[in-house]
Amino acid sequence: MMAKAYQYPFQDSALPLEARVEDLVSRLTLEEKVQLMPQYMAAIERLQIGPYKHGTEAAHGIAWLGEATSYPQPIGLACTWDTDLLKRIGSAIGDEARVFYKRNPAINGLTLWAPTVDMERDPRWGRTEEAYGEDPQLTGDLSAAIVQGIQGDHPFYFKAVATLKHFLGNNNEVDRGSCSASIDPRNMKEYYLKAFEPAFVKGGAQSMMTAYNSINGTPALLHEDVNRVVKEEWGMNGFVVSDAGDMMGIVNDHKYYATYAEAVADTIKSGVDSVTDEFEAVCKAIREALEQGLLAEADLDRALKNTFRVRIRLGEFNPEENPYEAIGESELMHEEHKALSREAAAKSVVLLKNNGMLPLQANALNKVAVIGPHGNMVYRDWYSGTFPYKVTALAAIQEKLQGKTVAFSDGSNHVSFTTAGGKPIVVSDGEERAVVAGEGTPEVFHLTDWGWNAHTLISQTTGKYVTTASDKEVTANADDIWGWFVKEIINIAPQAGDEVKLTAWNKHSIQLESEKLAVSEQSGAEEASPLKVQVVKDGLAEAIEAAKASEVAVVVVGNHPLINGKEEIDRPDLTLAASQERLIREVYAANPNTVVVVVGSYPFAINWVQEHIPAIVYVSHAGQELGNAIADVLFGDAAPAGRLNMTWYKSVDQLDDFMNYDIIKGKRTYQYFDGEALYPFGHGLTYADFRYDNLKLSASKASGDEQIEVSVDVTNTSAFAGEEVVQLYVRAEASRVKRPIKTLKGFERIRLEAGATRTLTFSLPIKELAFWDVTRDRYCVESGEYAIMVGRSSDDIQHTATLSVDGETVPPRELAQWTRAENFDDYAGILLDESKEGGACVRSSQDEAWILFNDVNFAEANRVAELRVASEQGGRVELRIGGIQGLATEALNVPAAGAQEWQTVQINLPAASGIDTLAVVLQGDVRISSLRLQA
Secondary structure (H helix, E strand, O other), rough: OOOOOOOOHHOOOOHHHHHHHHHHHHHOOOOHHHHHOOOOOOOHHHHHHHOOOOOOOOEEOOOOOOOOOOOOHHHHHHOOOHHHHHHHHHHHHHHHHHOOOOOOOOOOEEEEEEOOOOOOOOOOOHHHHHHOOOOHHHHHHHHHHHHHHHHHHOOOOOOEEEEEEEEEEOOOOOOOOOOOEOOHHHHHOOOOOOOOHHHHHHHOOEEEEEEOEOOOOOHHHHHHHHHHHHHHHHHOEEEEEEEOHHHHHHHHOOOOOOOHHHHHHHHOOOOOEEEEHHHHHHHHHHHHHHOOOOOOHHHHHHHHHHHHHHHHHOOOOOHOOHHHHHHHHOOOOOHHHHHHHHHHHHHOOOEEEOOOOOOOOOOHOOOEEOOOOOOOOOOOOOOOOOOOOOOOOHHHHHHOOOOOOOOOOOOOOOEEEEEEEOOOOOOOOOOEEEEOOOOOOOOOEEEEOOOOOEEEEEEEEOOOOEEOOOOOEEEEEOOOOOOOOOOOOEEEOOOOOEEEEEEEOEEEEEEEOOOOEEEEEEOOHHOOEEEEEEEEEEEHHHHHHHHHHOEEEEEEEEOOOOOOOOOOOEEEEEEEHHHHHHHHHHHHHHOEEEEEEOOOOOOOOOOOHHHHOOOEEEEOOOOOHHHHHHHHHOOOOOOOOOOOOOOOOOHHHOOOOOOOOOOOOOHHHHOOOOOOOOEEEOEOOOOOOEEEEEEEEOOOOOEEOOOOEEEEEEOOOOOOOEEEEEEEEEEEEOOOOOOOOOOOEEEEEEOOOOEEEEEEEEEEEHHHOOOOEEOOEEOOOOOEEEEEEEEEEEOEEEEEEEEEEEEEEEOEOOOOOOOOOOHOEEEEOOEEEEOOOEEEEEEEOOOOEEEEEEEEEOOOOEEEEEEEEEEEEEEEEEEEEOOOOOOOOOEEEEEEEEEEEEEEEEEOOOOOOEEEEEEEEEOOEEEEEEEEEOO
């Protein structure tokens, strides 16, 4: 067979990859390079390079491109604790991405924006549904698995490419485009970076997206760790993208640069290879940056080599050689994918409580009531695809109970409105279906209360949602609740008697204007037109009657994934909507045989429910197979074995300030939280019983460069098969620093037949016992004893063994060399901010703040402390020997000069020797980047 003729060397698959990349980029003109830098990469027809788009959403199935197989939200996928399942789901998503790519390669790219790897240290985060939880080990292993599935197992070609989101420290929505996460080196190394590492090092991820926020004052897309850690330390040789609009955001929102030229130049030089802003805006900014000498052509070359390295491996120039090119239309919504969706949904279900009520016995039941706002609905979130079908809990339970009576009530009221003068509110039959003050019988609306004064109304005439989509008129013509701005939210503010006032999604008042309900330019309910509301059907009373008349009541409650918590909106609380709490209580009072199913995007504080309801199940919004998953678990056709990926707190009062990213001092997550959780991390019950025996370590002593094997026997002591998630935790029994109460280091989900025993073995590298030593800027495995624990959850440890480690003893601090101020041991009232001198600086966030350096080796010659300081408004610094209450130096005034106007100041020290604590006290506006002790 004759070798294929290639017009250009970069098309020749026989050449080394780097030679092909170099050849391709060398053939581009400067203007062509400019037009290849935005998310939508231009076609270069003279070189036979087609157009390409970075960024197909694929968090739990292909989104926004049409019907595709849907899987549980990532929070649900994480609750499976099943790496094999995640890899299979990733592979199926990659298959379907290939189908859409073939349909339109210019728009439907193969670089998939998933998974979301952000650490979820606070469950109030509006995007909690999108990520894998609060633990870096669980997140790292699961995200590495789904990346492997998406990208395939071919040694050279990729099925698709995973883009990890969002690097780094992204766990709040309020002010996300302008805020800064303050993260010290220990939290950064042990927690936030730790979660991303496995997806690159083990999973081989080829792409990453930066976050909107800043970290320690530096916008994420400019952060030094993009190059220093991701590309250099972890060896990622693919490409980095910015989040949508963020290049312009560091000018418009962060106010970091004055011009887009400066912004795009620093963005590209900091390691971002593809800029996700509008095409023309990106190109214009790059041209200006090149003209001004802010950016060199070599900077574009470096970025484009990273992107084309991936495009070549996707098979773009050699499709006949890529085995994934054979994937065709038949793979879209394939029957195997449908089965996988159902399997994933069932495996994601967490049995929170069971007083013997579950599983339900279908043959022993004659009448069941399904109650609640989620009983007959399946909702999609912002990153869901279009469902090919939807199975509700009601439909699935009816299927289980064929020939039996299944009553349903969603518990919601039906209401009508009239004007204050008594004129009925109706829906016109015009094209827009305007809601007007008309004649005849008032329109009946199905009203759902989602809590925090957010309601939705469905017209019983049109069967559609009331919406303010035009931001002008109120109409009843929305097919679905889905949009960046959720304009189907109607806020109903009670007034005196039966009077109410309405406001739109944006808090603007709704007024009667020329007999039409319209959105005013004024904000606030006080400006709205008064309306009178009448309850046509009492949904709560209907639900109570249904419960009374049934043997079992299944109450299905939870959040709407686009209301009260979503991208750009953080949750106001952890509780369910008050109306849902009341519904549960009233149904339980009517029928004690009540099961509560919580369908939710995040953890909830359901204290009364836990105390009173005999059986509680949690499942995320699980897509097309939601109802089947619920019914399969309730009736025992699937064995529940999901485990919580986050701590469920009893109250928001157990959480620190929302913007506190310090999980160590803030006592966040199961690692440091010392209060009583409602449900601990890793919690989840099963129908089967399992016994743990014979915990063994391959060695009782080990050194820092070794690895031990941890084995345990697990036996299913039940008369039927079941699944268990075996979890391995460790704890340092003593340390120089505050260490976690326990930390997950391994897990495995297993299935055991009745009476069967299996020996599980975990490999534990001793280096995994390390902490980040800020005194020496490196990881350290301390000598001492470590508890090795195996159990069912972080709070249900079955067996513990002790491991003696021959490691290091952290020596006393030597401050004779310049030491970064961010490497403190303790602090109060400070934030970390940017230092143009490198790293982060410490700045005061209140009138008096301090940082401590413990175990400082004070020599007799140490008579002067030198500090690099800056200030915008002026302040004072003093040092104290012996701690915050120790012997103080004379305070030094720091004059106002500028946030990055650094100067060296000296403070005379009192006589000190031996090992002691140094406190640095900041008063007023002071920044400190580094310090040292001198003679």
